[in-house]
Amino acid sequence: MNKIVFFGGKGGVGKTTCSSSFALSCANKGMKTLLVSTDPAHSISDIFETKIGYKIVNIRENLDALEISSEIECKNYMNRVKANLKNVVSPVIVKEIKKQIDAAAISPGTEEAALFDKMIEIIIDKSEEYDKIIFDTAPTGHTVRLMSLPELLGAWLNSLILKRKKALELMQMAQNAGKKNKDEIENDAVIKILKKRYDNMQKARAIITDNDKLSFVFVLNAEKLPIEETKKAVNILDKYKIKVDSLIVNRILPDDIKDEFWINKKELEKKYIDEIYETFKGKKIIKIPMLKQDMRANNIKELMVYFEDESRLS
Ligand SMILES: Nc1ncnc2c1ncn2[C@@H]1O[C@H](COP(=O)(O)OP(=O)(O)OP(=O)(O)O)[C@@H](O)[C@H]1O
Ligand SMILES: [Mg+2]
Numbered sequence: 001m002n003k004i005v006f007f008g009g010k011g012g013v014g015k016t017t018c019s020s021s022f023a024l025s026c027a028n029k030g031m032k033t034l035l036v037s038t039d040p041a042h043s044i045s046d047i048f049e050t051k052i053g054y055k056i057v058n059i060r061e062n063l064d065a066l067e068i069s070s071e072i073e074c075k076n077y078m079n080r081v082k083a084n085l086k087n088v089v090s091p092v093i094v095k096e097i098k099k100q101i102d103a104a105a106i107s108p109g110t111e112e113a114a115l116f117d118k119m120i121e122i123i124i125d126k127s128e129e130y131d132k133i134i135f136d137t138a139p140t141g142h143t144v145r146l147m148s149l150p151e152l153l154g155a156w157l158n159s160l161i162l163k164r165k166k167a168l169e170l171m172q173m174a175q176n177a178g179k180k181n182k183d184e185i186e187n188d189a190v191i192k193i194l195k196k197r198y199d200n201m202q203k204a205r206a207i208i209t210d211n212d213k214l215s216f217v218f219v220l221n222a223e224k225l226p227i228e229e230t231k232k233a234v235n236i237l238d239k240y241k242i243k244v245d246s247l248i249v250n251r252i253l254p255d256d257i258k259d260e261f262w263i264n265k266k267e268l269e270k271k272y273i274d275e276i277y278e279t280f281k282g283k284k285i286i287k288i289p290m291l292k293q294d295m296r297a298n299n300i301k302e303l304m305v306y307f308e309d310e311s312r313l314s
Contacts, residue, residue: 001246002215004123004133004207009219010229011139014250016043017295017303018219018288019136024297025304027063031131035065036122038115038146039138042067048297060297064130068118070111077114078102084193112142116149120204140233148240150205157198164191209241219248222272231279246284249276253290 007019016039023035034056037044044067045052050059054069082098119135126133137143168185185191208214216237220226234244252273253266277285288306293299 001132001217002211002213003127003131004135004214006135006137006143006214006216007219007248008137008140008143008216008233010226013219013221013226014248014288014295015039015139015219016047016136017300018217018248018250019134020044020047020295020297021300021303022307023063023065023132023134024060024300025307026132026134027060028304029308030062032129033063033132033134034122034126034130035059035063035134035136036119037065037067037136038119038143039136040070041138044136047295047300066122068115070115073114073118074111077110077117112146112149113153116146116204119146120200120207123207140229144233144236147208147237147242150201150208151240154198154201154205157194157201161191161194161198164188164194211243211245214242215246216242216244217246217248218244219250220276221251222249222269222276224272227272227275227279234280244283246286247276247280248286248288249273250288251290252287 001022005019005022007015007022009015016037020035023033026033035044037052042052044065048059048065050057052059052065052067054067054072056064056066059065085094085097123133137146165185168188168191169180172180172184218230218234220230230247237244253262253269255266257263257266273287286306288303291299291302
């Protein structure tokens, strides 16, 4: 696995369990590890039975954790936008624009944009300090949308830059008898801000599509719906050049089953495992058994061996 590892997958398949167990395993090997939750319904605090907030805290030897608060990040994000504006628009309309920004804070997409900015900030600022940065994400749809943001926002920002340029050109032509002034357009404060944001999006895209730095792992169960959802998500991410290199098939039933109900379940499971191998040929597949207990810090240790023993991979 690369330095940055994302754990994604359908709701309830075991993303938090697997990412926490993998993080513990890395920390145990002596790697300085940071576990980050991007799921608004944070549950790494529950697994480690420790309060983890929106600031990095140490939870075990070599293991730090952080739960990104989209609410706080959204506020910070909006404040940054407001601060930027101060230098751009006249003080007379600042108040009105600020009102509109506050309204935008509750519009769809803003929380995701803020969350994404924070994620990229962590990757850029913390990559030197940590050997591994592991992300426990929210169920598939949310995460796939998040990963596609740089591409979508990049295209949108580009169209805004072009529109602003057109508007300035028209204004110049009206004022200077049909003449354009390229320097003035290049130095326009709004265009500068949009370009900076566009460049940051390109940088973010370069980071999340770098297959030597970032691994995307999908967790699934050997059942019909998680397989279907994984297929779709892998294809969408592929379109955005994000490669899913490993799959974790979690909660595999034990072999020594006597009860007829479970024997049938086990047979069905075998069929789905075969389908997973067939569908996702070429990807690393890690199998994790179903344990008797609920997952907590003291027993996710039992799962660590499955990340460490290469012979269990196929
Ligand atoms: N290998 C396992 N053996 C037994 N129970 C497991 C295993 N993996 C996960 N569980 C249990 O399944 C439930 C869901 O696991 P988890 O919270 O890790 O899933 P998730 O994918 O993070 O869910 P969400 O989409 O809600 O974030 C938990 O109660 C957990 O204890
Ligand atoms: Mg979870």
